[in-house]
Amino acid sequence: MPAIINIDKCTGCGVCDEICPGDIIYMTDDTSKAMVRYPDECWNCGSCRIECPEDAVSYIFP
Amino acid sequence: MNIKTNELRTDVLVIGGGTAGCLAAMAAKQKGCDVTLVEKGGSIRHSGSLATGVDHYSAILGEGPWDTPEAFVNKFASTRPGITDLKVVSTYAKEARKIFGFLEEIGVNFKDAKTGKYYRIAGLGGRDPHTICFEGGRIKDVFSAYLGKLQVRLLERLAVEGLLISSGRVTGAVGFHIRTGDFYIIRAKSVVLGTGGATRLFPSPTGRDFFTHAPPFNTGDGHVIALRAGADLTNMEFTFCSVSPRGSDSPAITGFIGMGATFVNARGERFMEKSHPLGDHAPRTAIVNNILKECAEGRGPCFVDCRHLGEEAIGRITKGILNERPTLMDFLKHKDLDMTRDLIPYELREMETQGQGIKVDENCCSTVEGLFAAGDCTNVGLAVSGACTLGYVAGEKAVKHAAAIKDFDDDLQQVNKLRDTIYYPITNPGNIRPIDVEDEMRRIMSTWVGFNRNADGLKTAIKALKGLKDNSRAMMARSFHELMRANETRNLIDVAIVIATAALERKESRSLPAHSRTDYPRQDDEHWKGYIIVNRGDGEELKLSYQPLKTAN
Ligand SMILES: Cc1cc2nc3c(=O)[nH]c(=O)nc-3n(C[C@H](O)[C@H](O)[C@H](O)COP(=O)(O)OP(=O)(O)OC[C@H]3O[C@@H](n4cnc5c(N)ncnc54)[C@H](O)[C@@H]3O)c2cc1C
Ligand code: SF4
Ligand code: SF4
Numbered sequence: 279m280p281a282i283i284n285i286d287k288c289t290g291c292g293v294c295d296e297i298c299p300g301d302i303i304y305m306t307d308d309t310s311k312a313m314v315r316y317p318d319e320c321w322n323c324g325s326c327r328i329e330c331p332e333d334a335v336s337y338i339f340p
Numbered sequence: 341m342n343i344k345t346n347e348l349r350t351d352v353l354v355i356g357g358g359t360a361g362c363l364a365a366m367a368a369k370q371k372g373c374d375v376t377l378v379e380k381g382g383s384i385r386h387s388g389s390l391a392t393g394v395d396h397y398s399a400i401l402g403e404g405p406w407d408t409p410e411a412f413v414n415k416f417a418s419t420r421p422g423i424t425d426l427k428v429v430s431t432y433a434k435e436a437r438k439i440f441g442f443l444e445e446i447g448v449n450f451k452d453a454k455t456g457k458y459y460r461i462a463g464l465g466g467r468d469p470h471t472i473c474f475e476g477g478r479i480k481d482v483f484s485a486y487l488g489k490l491q492v493r494l495l496e497r498l499a500v501e502g503l504l505i506s507s508g509r510v511t512g513a514v515g516f517h518i519r520t521g522d523f524y525i526i527r528a529k530s531v532v533l534g535t536g537g538a539t540r541l542f543p544s545p546t547g548r549d550f551f552t553h554a555p556p557f558n559t560g561d562g563h564v565i566a567l568r569a570g571a572d573l574t575n576m577e578f579t580f581c582s583v584s585p586r587g588s589d590s591p592a593i594t595g596f597i598g599m600g601a602t603f604v605n606a607r608g609e610r611f612m613e614k615s616h617p618l619g620d621h622a623p624r625t626a627i628v629n630n631i632l633k634e635c636a637e638g639r640g641p642c643f644v645d646c647r648h649l650g651e652e653a654i655g656r657i658t659k660g661i662l663n664e665r666p667t668l669m670d671f672l673k674h675k676d677l678d679m680t681r682d683l684i685p686y687e688l689r690e691m692e693t694q695g696q697g698i699k700v701d702e703n704c705c706s707t708v709e710g711l712f713a714a715g716d717c718t719n720v721g722l723a724v725s726g727a728c729t730l731g732y733v734a735g736e737k738a739v740k741h742a743a744a745i746k747d748f749d750d751d752l753q754q755v756n757k758l759r760d761t762i763y764y765p766i767t768n769p770g771n772i773r774p775i776d777v778e779d780e781m782r783r784i785m786s787t788w789v790g791f792n793r794n795a796d797g798l799k800t801a802i803k804a805l806k807g808l809k810d811n812s813r814a815m816m817a818r819s820f821h822e823l824m825r826a827n828e829t830r831n832l833i834d835v836a837i838v839i840a841t842a843a844l845e846r847k848e849s850r851s852l853p854a855h856s857r858t859d860y861p862r863q864d865d866e867h868w869k870g871y872i873i874v875n876r877g878d879g880e881e882l883k884l885s886y887q888p889l890k891t892a893n
Contacts, residue, residue, distance in 0.1 A: 299381035299391050300550070300557045301497070301518055301821050316821070318775075319550045321557070322589060324667040325386035337667055339587070339674040 279338045280320030281327065285311050287334035294326035294335065341767055344522045350376040350493065351742045352735070353513060353528035355500045356562065357381070358388025359724055360715030360731030361534030362483040363439070366446075367735030368532075369490040373742060376493040376526060378500055380518065380824070381557060385484045388536055389555055389716070390724070392667075393477035395660035396463060396594045397450065398470045398725045400436045403460075406468040409433035415466055423575055423850075423871055423889060427702045428720045432729050439729040446486045450474045459656075461598035465623040471598060473656060477663035498524055499824050500561065502758035503531065503569040504749065509709040510569060511749035514758050521766075521820040525755055529742035530710045532734045534727070535562030537580070537694035537716040538835045540828075542790065543782045544589075544690045551589050553582050553689045554716070559828040560835035562717040563697045567838070567876050571706040572699040574871045574887075575719045576835075577842035578854040579691040579789075581628050586641075586687040587675070590668040593644070595660035597621060599653040601646040603631070604683065605639040628688060629852045632791065643683035654679055691790060693835060695721020699873065704734035707875075710745070712738045719871075765826040770814025774826040777812045781805065781833050789840050794859040798844040805837045838882065842872045845884050 280302070283294075290310045295303045303326060304315040312334075314320060327335035352368040354361045357379030365377040381387035400412050412433045413426060444450060450472050452459035463471040487494065500515035504527070512527040538560030539552045550556040567573055582591045597603075597620045603612045615630045616622035622630075631642045646654065657679065661668045677684055698706050698713040700720065705712050712734040715727035722730070760767075765774070788801035812830055817823040848864035849857045870888035877883040 295382070297383040297386045299383075299387045299555060301382065301824065318548070319556070319825075321391075321555060322551055322667050323386070323391045323555075324665070325391050328392060328666070329386070337670050339671045 279340065280317040280322065281314055282336050282338065283312050283314060284334045284336065287332045288312055289332055291331060293329045293331065297325055297329050299323065299325060341763070343763065344520070345525065346522055347525040347527070348376070349527045349748050350374050351528065352376070352530050352532065352738045353378065353526050354532045354534060354735070355513060356388070356534035356536060356717070357384035357494070357496070358534055358536050358715065359390055359727035360734070361532070362487060363728045363731035364532040364534055364712070364714060364735035364738065365487060365492045366490060367732040368739045369492045371736065371739040373739045376495060376528070377487065378495045378498045378515065378526070380499045381496065383496055384487070384494065385480045387480070388558070390480050391555065392665055393663045394479055394724050395473060395476055395664040396598070396724070397472045397474060397476070398463065398723060399440050399472050400433060400470065401440070401458070402437070407470070409436070412470070415468070423869070425720060428700060428730070429722070431702045431704070431733060432720070432722055432726055435733055436725060436729050439732050440725070442732070443728060447482045448476065448479055462621050463594040463598050464621060464627070465618070467618060467621050471594060473598070473660060475659070475663050495524070499827065501565065501762045501827050503565045503711070504751065504754055505569050505708070506749045506751060508570070510711040511751075513565070514755055514762070516762060516820065516823070518820050518824045521823070523759055527748040527750070529745040529748070530712065530738035532738050533562040533566060533698060533711070533713040533717055534715050534731055535717045537692055537697070538563060538832065539692045540778065540832055541692060541782065541836055541839070542690040542785050545687055546587055546589060549779075549782065552692070553584060553589055553591060554692055554694055558716070559831050560693060561828070561831050562713065563693070563838070564831040564834045566698045566706060566708070566711065566713065567834070567874070569708055569711065570876065571708045571711060573697055573838060573874045574699040575696040576693065576838045576874060577846050577872060578696050578851050579839060580694040580696065581691045581853060582624055582689045583628055583631060583686045584689055585668070585671065585677070586685040588668055588671040590661070590665035591689070592661055592665065592668060593624070593627070595657050596644050596646060599657050600649055601644050601657070603627065603642055603686070604645045605634045605642050607639055609639070611639070611642070625851050625854055631686065631688065632853055641685050641687070643685055645683055646679040647681065647683070693839070695719070699871070703737045704730050705737060710741050762827060763823070764813070765815045765817040766820070766823050769816035769818070771816060772811065772814045774815045774817070774822065774829040777808060777815055778829045778832060780808055781829070781836055784808065785836055789836070789843060791853050791856055792858050793843050793855070794857060795844060798840050801840045802837060802844065805833055805840060809833050809837070838874050841882050841884065842874055845872050
């Protein structure tokens with residue numbers, strides 16, 4: 279499963295959007311939150327979680 | 341469509357901000373050149389194979405008679421059955437120590453926190469402890485900081501999709517910004533390619549085709565633009581394959597095996613011990629091949645067994661994973677796999693191209709003047725230390741070449757042609773999604789170009805891939821992100837055609853399972869111990885030639 283963003287924790291800082299190697303994460307139109315726009319193309323690399331200052335990113339491997 | 345064009349000039353253009361590209365840019369900039377580094381992803385801090393770090397670095401440090409450049413080259417020759425140019429390997433071996441020292445100077449800490457010394461283990465491909473275990477989780481931050489200090493011009497989110505050529509010499513490249521869509525023309529005196537391998541060619545066993553071993557965003561772009569520019573590709577029939585915990589993406593075998601874990605089959609037998617002189621330390625291809633064999637002969641599935649290891653070893657394996665691929669620890673946890681208690685099921689990964697590609701000489705130069713390459717996009721991969729060392733060499737040689745060039749080219753004809761092709765899916769959108777074309781390519785590859793190849797299957801594949809290439813003109817892109825994927829898909833099809841064509845030509849089997857022909861099951865050194873070179877000649881059709889290996893292999 280691709281990266282999951284907890285929107286309650288996300289402060290919209292934009293770091294994950296900036297660093298994703300695959301252009302998978304975008305900010306919402308009002309730039310207040312991050313969203314995984316292309317979940318099927320996520321590499322599950324973990325970069326966005328490493329960078330997120332709010333601990334808002336997680337992964338689930340069912 | 342109103343697309344902004346940016347044109348810039350630079351002495352050395354480096355394409356790909358991964359391992360090799362970062363080192364090439366550093367080397368070139370240190371020599372006082374004007375250097376531009378271009379990366380497709382969001383940030384070089386998290387792009388390429390080292391996106392989330394690295395835990396093993398193969399080094400040559402002179403700590404014993406086994407640890408010299410000469411010993412390394414000799415061993416390399418005896419453990420790698422594929423076609424390898426030992427001249428290039430020698431360049432690596434000679435320069436490896438210097439570049440290792442350079443990495444330490446710029447802030448990469450290779451020393452073990454506990455002992456203050458290098459902690460070295462035997463990885464795959466030999467029993468000598470060449471491999472340093474280290475905490476390289478933030479290695480790309482170190483690279484990025486140093487490139488910043490050197491003031492290398494950095495262009496991120498820029499996908500390069502074509503090289504410019506004038507009188508047989510490379511004169512720059514073009515590409516587009518994957519968010520704004522801006523078109524970029526970059527005129528350069530030398531170009532270094534560090535675009536990595538080609539992933540996404542075969543279906544991923546995880547069921548998600550972007551959940552791959554190597555970065556799914558490495559799509560052979562460098563291979564294809566080099567080929568179109570006239571460069572030779574080689575070794576392309578040898579598709580690389582690794583193994584990983586079943587359902588995950590990360591091999592992690594160097595860490596496991598290096599710390600004393602073993603492969604076992606379903607009967608609990610240590611099958612590598614009986615099938616290869618190096619046992620569990622055999623080269624990766626041999627491990628993959630033997631897992632395939634165990635499964636085919638009814639002794640699968642195969643596992644990695646760590647249950648006998650002590651706390652220290654398990655701690656080091658865990659630390660390694662956290663530094664290289666932290667999501668693998670989540671995976672093991674969610675699957676309730678405990679290394680101290682459970683066997684870890686291993687499966688084969690998708691095949692990919694990694695260390696097969698642009699043919700380079702001992703100066704890391706391709707067969708096109710001014711076009712250098714290093715890392716997984718070339719025919720000499722050699723993992724992280726190879727990409728660092730040869731990347732650095734490529735950067736140095738690129739500077740030397742640039743110094744002899746006086747003027748920048750300003751031809752616009754090529755530029756306009758390339759621009760039309762690049763933007764076609766957005767300016768003339770058809771009705772096919774790139775992902776559907778790509779899925780079909782993967783199905784073709786897995787049916788006919790995977791583990792068991794034969795002439796009829798390969799011919800069928802080539803025909804189908806060419807048909808797909810024609811149909812791909814009807815791909816649509818509704819955003820610049822989709823335009824990037826459409827260009828990637830197009831590149832992947834070209835890489836796939838090269839692989840199938842080279843595989844059809846090589847009428848033997850070698851480096852199993854990298855090239856396994858059911859109609860020519862034996863290795864035939866008399867006729868095939870050499871390179872199959874793929875070139876595009878003057879037209880669209882691929883031209884093949886054979887070049888026997890001169891050096892002992
Ligand atoms: C998860 C993982 C773990 C690994 N661990 C180890 C290890 O511990 N030890 C070891 O020795 N080896 C390891 N390897 C192998 C090693 O990392 C690679 O062989 C090496 O880093 C390759 O370097 P590279 O520069 O060729 O490619 P990469 O580092 O993959 O870089 C290629 C770069 O080019 C960019 N790019 C691609 N196309 C374009 C384009 N069209 N325009 C602009 N930019 C583009 C990509 O975005 C990427 O940043 C690992 C590999 C992976 C995938
Ligand atoms: S890094 Fe974290 S907090 Fe910042 S935008 Fe992304 S998810 Fe939100
Ligand atoms: S896990 Fe990696 S590829 Fe997926 S969204 Fe995060 S940074 Fe991007």
